[in-house]
Amino acid sequence: MSVGAPKIPVVVAEVVELNPLIKRFRFVRTDGKPMPTFSGGAHIVVEMDDNGTRRMNPYSLMSDPTDTSGFEISVRRDDAGRGGSLYMHNHVRPGMAMQVSHPVNLFGLDLRAKKHLLIAGGIGITPFIAQMTQLEHLGHRFELHYSVRSPELGAYADDLKSRYGDRVHIYYDNQKHMIPLAELLEGQPLGTHLYVCGPKGMIAWVLGSAEAAGWHPSTLHSEEFLAPPVGHAFEVELAASRKTITVGPAQSLLEAMEAAGVDAPYLCRGGACGQCETDVHRCDGSIEHNDHWLTPEQKASNTKIMPCVSRFHGATLVIDR
Numbered sequence: 001m002s003v004g005a006p007k008i009p010v011v012v013a014e015v016v017e018l019n020p021l022i023k024r025f026r027f028v029r030t031d032g033k034p035m036p037t038f039s040g041g042a043h044i045v046v047e048m049d050d051n052g053t054r055r056m057n058p059y060s061l062m063s064d065p066t067d068t069s070g071f072e073i074s075v076r077r078d079d080a081g082r083g084g085s086l087y088m089h090n091h092v093r094p095g096m097a098m099q100v101s102h103p104v105n106l107f108g109l110d111l112r113a114k115k116h117l118l119i120a121g122g123i124g125i126t127p128f129i130a131q132m133t134q135l136e137h138l139g140h141r142f143e144l145h146y147s148v149r150s151p152e153l154g155a156y157a158d159d160l161k162s163r164y165g166d167r168v169h170i171y172y173d174n175q176k177h178m179i180p181l182a183e184l185l186e187g188q189p190l191g192t193h194l195y196v197c198g199p200k201g202m203i204a205w206v207l208g209s210a211e212a213a214g215w216h217p218s219t220l221h222s223e224e225f226l227a228p229p230v231g232h233a234f235e236v237e238l239a240a241s242r243k244t245i246t247v248g249p250a251q252s253l254l255e256a257m258e259a260a261g262v263d264a265p266y267l268c269r270g271g272a273c274g275q276c277e278t279d280v281h282r283c284d285g286s287i288e289h290n291d292h293w294l295t296p297e298q299k300a301s302n303t304k305i306m307p308c309v310s311r312f313h314g315a316t317l318v319i320d321r
């Protein structure tokens, strides 16, 4: 995918405020065609014109993967972020025309699994909602363990409990409930796959515990998109395009290239998929590697950069784009 890839023209059909932090958005097509079907765990990139700044944020699809009448996402407001979630919360209204990408799945279910053990934290619940619908359609075995701050912020907890009964377990932080991870990891039938989506610390805890308990890496699946961080403005020379661009404090290098008309590849826009990996020709300074794609050796050598999340400090950065 790149900024020049075909987009889906949509109108916002519904905005639902679930709690003070989370809103759900439904998009339907404006060109009369059916929405593409997708597989649980897929995301779309939503384009926004935020006061002249084009933002393209990835959000997990949570609607029924077989429903071609529309796409649904949920957005958690991030008051300290660069503005994408605030734009969605403060400016996006029913009836508004927007563009979204075709779905991409970087967090798909492994349907060879005998059972699917799903572990969610906070807004990390959204890909699992589509995955559970898919698993239910297919008649596959699963259970969900969903940790949230409080009942007030537990978007979808009651709904999931009533749809899936005792296959759904909810844990409220403010009531000191803890996911009994060690017990869960021990008590699974052979052939179970584990999926985790949520805050960074939770993903590290779940994957680290599973590995320590002897789970094979091929049975472990996680998704964490990093938000591009804000920072100081910096200049970058694009060798192939023969352009020098300035990356603004609240802009990513990828967004700055796109704003300059340079069609750069991406999938996740969050430092996870590797699609935007770019060779560095010259680096007089230091790259702030914010991705979790490059190896520690690649990061230390400053020969590669992931423009969706990484930044630069110093005199000269020349990249192969």
Ligand code: FES
Pocket (backbone or CB within 6 Å): 265, 266, 267, 268, 269, 270, 271, 272, 273, 274, 275, 276, 277, 291, 293, 306, 307, 308, 309
């Ligand atoms: S677009 Fe996925 S790592 Fe940059």
